[in-house]
Amino acid sequence: MTFENEKGIFESLLSSSSGYSNYRGILNWCVVMLVLSNARLFLENIIKYGILVDPIQVVSLFLKDPYSWPAACLIIVSNVFILAALYTERRLAVVSLHISPDNTFSFAHMTQISAICQVQAILLCMCVCVSVGGVISLGVYTVLFLKLYSYQDTNRWCREIRQAKAKKMTRSFSCPSVAQSNGSAAHTHVSYPGNLTHRDMYYFVFAPTLCYQLNFPRSPRIRKRFLMRRLLEMLFLMQLLVGLIQQWMVPTIQNSMKPFQEMDFSRMVERLLKLAVPNHLIWLIFFYWFFHSSLNFVAEMLQFGDREFYRDWWNSETVTYFWANWNIPVHKWCLRHFYKPMLRNGVNKFLAQTAVFLASAFFHEYLVSVPLKMFRLWAFMGMMAQVPLAWFVGRFLNGNYGNAAMWISLIIGQPIAVLMYVHDYYIIHHNKSPPPEPT
């Protein structure tokens, strides 16, 4: 335990020359400090506002809102598009046997366009319904669009391979992971066009992935304890999320409106930092709830074998690593149907990466703007700001500094965007000064 150096001095541990570096207890210190600080904030909140959590309010939001039923109808209508995609693919599978691959391209394009049309049609419908139901059905349609795009892309690759084989041509077509069958041997191997069934189509629609494969990896059985644990997590975290939003987010946002209207800079920063904590906590809980509990629950129900819905983004030392690892389903889709096709068409890497961020920025903006009926571009700009940020972090920071920069951008960036939207929403819809800060 003594640190005697070469000169015979017993150095203090914190002296740089002692060579000591065991600060294991510091992690515990951080955790204790965080828990105690947040316990105080929680208590202060309860003392100031009383209990605001009201689960009935959420239920009534669904039941009373006249626009939430059209949203449910829209979700039912989505089956039309699913079936349309399936029948188009069946037709194409037959037609492509007789005509050349160059002509089938136009047919394939047709399905692609039909999928996009859905979304544009929905976009218009959605504009009427600013509600929780609207957000959910918009999300459902967005996911469906990505899924059907992948479905027709993959089926086109299969047709091209079949035609290449039929013509005994040796052109090497890249057909990424279409024929993979990592699953257990229990499920029989399906090949094109045997996959064009209702069962296969709906399995893909419900499966927790955006990339279509003819043969998904499958798990051998449904583990009931695993399923129960995920279900309980889902229910509990759902309640927790709603509670935290009602108790912590809403009053903090309301209190932030005054400094933001008066452009009182130091108070704005203080409010921003105050909002950052609950916002970040809610985001983390949402992450676990959606990517771990919910997707694993669905996967277990469907015996879907590929549970890699996220990787270790919490250790990421660059911004690109974060974006490539926190949302694996979307990342895989972008890679397979957007980034790699672009590279094959001769686009350079940086441009392709920027295009992916651009598309992602568009979808972020779209998912926020449509339900709020406000086109403010804050979400879009937030996503696009990732490109210079990624460059800066990659260039100047590495190791723990890069990781800290990633956390800071995550913790601070989100509440800025949230405050911007809420502020603009207040100004447009109330057109008066925000409610006074409760004392």
Added chain:
Amino acid sequence: MTFENEKGIFESLLSSSSGYSNYRGILNWCVVMLVLSNARLFLENIIKYGILVDPIQVVSLFLKDPYSWPAACLIIVSNVFILAALYTERRLAVVSLHISPDNTFSFAHMTQISAICQVQAILLCMCVCVSVGGVISLGVYTVLFLKLYSYQDTNRWCREIRQAKAKKMTRSFSCPSVAQSNGSAAHTHVSYPGNLTHRDMYYFVFAPTLCYQLNFPRSPRIRKRFLMRRLLEMLFLMQLLVGLIQQWMVPTIQNSMKPFQEMDFSRMVERLLKLAVPNHLIWLIFFYWFFHSSLNFVAEMLQFGDREFYRDWWNSETVTYFWANWNIPVHKWCLRHFYKPMLRNGVNKFLAQTAVFLASAFFHEYLVSVPLKMFRLWAFMGMMAQVPLAWFVGRFLNGNYGNAAMWISLIIGQPIAVLMYVHDYYIIHHNKSPPPEPT
């Protein structure tokens, strides 16, 4: 990066069956969250109170207070006790050559008592001066008492050894680390009674240790860069401590008085947790300022070789480990002059340990009560509560849980005692309701 388990499922990383455990990024997350939360608290404090830091106030506290000069006089008077101890030892060294060791015991006891008398005399003087100077001179006298106690104890051991040698007796006397000379060869080895010089006495008085040795380990030279760095740390951290107390502690304590008088329990807890953060921060800075910067500065000046003023208490998993490692000078003194003599006299381990805590509790209470002129036993009880806490933590918690329990008791325990004293001080000295909370 994929975690395929034995059943062929690619598990999510957070599933217990994935076997993944790299959460390196979480430490960075904790640090970022702590920095941001405290940045917000700091900003809120500045917005609410403006800048309260006033270095002039501290200086004027020393200059204007009529009682701070007597305190300085008292420190000068302490030389009398130092010299008295030295001359008594010289006399004893001569006398003990001629008479039996059993008789010298009474003489040795005399010095011991004289040292204790000093403190009691001072205690009475101190009662008049409730000031910063009073606290400092009280601290100086306490340290001096411990040093002189060690001085006469060690010299007695040396006499006993000399007499044992002289009578050619083979009784094995334990004389802990008296004859150690870990230092460099540059300093000559001193043996009893050659150590009874003014130079040796004052070196021990100023050296950053409480345990007297005839030959201290010495460092070969004064490292100027090391000295400068410690000096700058001392000056900067001193300013920081004063600033934090003025800006953060004082307003928080003032705001806490109202809930404590009204016995509003939830607000009391909220205030306590609010006070815990600055209090703990100040304690940590004080620890570094005193045990690392100041003691190393003094040690470097005196070429004192044993810099082990603290060990890795931040990793401690039991309460006893914390108390044995955060303040090594006092710990070594207790071990050498209190705990081990008790064990030699046949006291069992647990009782001896409790007695050490009792003595420590007495000194804590003494150092707080005398300057405040209040005997409330909060500090005493706080220290004595460590005994059952040590038992509980040792019995039920280990590893990281024990470490976290140590941190919690440290972070929460101190502000409770601080609030208790301040509350009682207000009630006694103002005898009216505390100042209203600023809005």
